[in-house]
Amino acid sequence: MPSKRLSVVVTRRLPEVVETRLKELFDVRLRDDDTPLTRAELVAAVKEADILVPTVTDQIDAALISQAGDRLRLIANYGAGIDHIDVNTARQRGILVSNTPGVVTEDTADITLALILAVTRRLPEGLAVMQTGDWNGWAPTAFLGGRLGGRRLGILGMGRIGTAVARRAQAFGMQIHYHNRRRLRPENEQQVEATYWESLDQMVARMDVISVNCPHTPSTFHLLNARRLKLLKPSAVVVNTSRGEVIDEPALTRMLKAGEIAGAGLDVYEQGSQSNPDLRNLPNVVMLPHMGSATQEGRVEMGEKVIINIKTFADGHRPPDQVVPAML
Structure with missing residues (x-):
């Protein structure tokens, strides 16, 4: 039997x-x-x-x-x-x-880079113009975005996914910085030429792009809170493919609407599948339906x-x- x-x-x-x-x-x-x-x-x-x-x-x-x-x-x-x-x-x-x-390490890292590119190069705006048939041809000043090469990427959470993001960003010529609960071993830092910041406040104030790659725990809830988001440069971009609860979403939304942050690429949201409707109407925000591992x-x-x-x-x-x- x-x-x-x-x-x-x-x-x-x-x-x-x-x-x-x-x-x-x-x-x-x-x-x-x-x-x-x-x-x-x-x-x-x-x-x-x-x-x-x-x-x-x-x-x-x-x-x-x-x-x-x-x-x-x-x-x-x-x-x-x-x-x-x-x-x-x-x-x-x-x-x-x-x-x-x-x-999901490699797949989520791919989506992170896709969001960074989409926001900095204004891909959704170009796509929308083509879909509506409103494109009138090339112009020298149309859809001007920013070059990734030379930009500083601050990775919040340098685990498996954060490290995979660093490898990809390095290939695009970005300068890699990170904040982590524990500093990486020297040989691991050297592989991606990463600069460690013990102070998250000091790091975010200097970065061109912030990538959130840490898990949601009681200690990371609203790690990017309103006070910390205010430290970002007005030209900075925030990308989150980890957990929505790590960012104070209402504060992020207010700053994006006010032009105090240049843009955001989001695959996760603080209220799960209930994304903030105010975010959906912003031209400087790229939103995906939790596709990181898809x-x-x-x-x-x-x-x-x-x-x-x-x-x-x-x-x-x-x-x-x-x-x-x-x-x-």
């Missing part, structure tokens, strides 16, 4: 190849559509499942975890960010949490990591990507 297969609930549609493999290995409940589970559906899932596979759109907070049944033993998150999961409460209940780190290759690799974490757990071992509170 084969052993009883683990019950797995997946909260969103995943790439077909990932869903098929999950179905082969486990007693999995898949979604027919791609809408998030309601709160009631999430409660039912944690009561019934051995393993929950949530995404960033699911709030796995203490109240939800407290309603989990005795069967739930692993929350195998589909994604690297885990600020939507109360890891401490899960641990107290004896529930492990895993994630999928490292997979490549076919990356999404399949994320699914493969989820499967490895579940399979390792099912075999009685610690998931390779287990998250513990000390890591946060």
Whole structure:
């Protein structure tokens, strides 16, 4: 007799190849559509499942975890960010949490450079003119943007993604600066010719472009607050492909409207999918719908990591990507 297969609930549609493999290995409940589970559906899932596979759109907070049944033993998150999961409460209940780190590094770095280019070279304005048919031909002073080469890029959070952004920006001739919780090893700094700033205030006041690449934690909430944003040069550009909560979005919006900051490129927002309508109407802002990790290759690799974490757990071992509170 084969052993009883683990019950797995997946909260969103995943790439077909990932869903098929999950179905082969486990007693999995898949979604027919791609809408998030309601709160009631999430409660039912944690009561019934051995393993929950949530995404960033699911709030796995203490109240939800407290309603989990005795069967739930692993929350195998589909994604690297885990600020939507109360890891401490899960641990107290004896529930492990895993994630999928490292997979989205290159894809998110690509989007970061795309946003930097889009804002500094005014690509959306050019695209809009072509789409409306209003282009009357080339002119010497039309759509003048700025050259990336020689500009100072200040990276806020020099982890995997921040370092990948630095490598790309270096190829464009940008001067790399960074602020991090811990300074990089000298050899890592030298690889991207990066200048370290212990003082974030001092760094942001001198940069032409700020790239936010740090996770959202209690210590990084509104790290770019109104006071700190006021330190930016009027010609500076802010790009965020990490978490919206790191920037005081209302303050950023006010400064962009007033021309106190030259522009912004945003892939994430403080209120999640509820982007600020005032931002949408600004010509100096480029907004994307959280596309940082949106490549076919990356999404399949994320699914493969989820499967490895579940399979390792099912075999009685610690998931390779287990998250513990000390890591946060």
